[in-house]
């Protein structure tokens with residue numbers, strides 16, 4: 001699963017880092033994807049956390065791909 005954060009949309013609510021802490025971190029006021037985290041997210045629970053984080057991101061800044 002590919003995942004990224006569009007910084008031009010992110011306004012730094014930090015919700016992604018709380019919902020999926022294995023994948024997202026909060027740095028310099030933005031949500032960021034931890035290096036290598038998404039590629040290793042084959043665990044269905046982690047994938048679900050990523051999907052939920054994307055769905056609940058208040059600015060729809062999380063971009064998912066396969």
Ligand code: SF4
Pocket residue numbers: 005009010011012013014015016017030031056057058059060061062
């Ligand atoms: S939940 Fe969305 S707006 Fe909030 S820090 Fe993460 S990417 Fe940015």
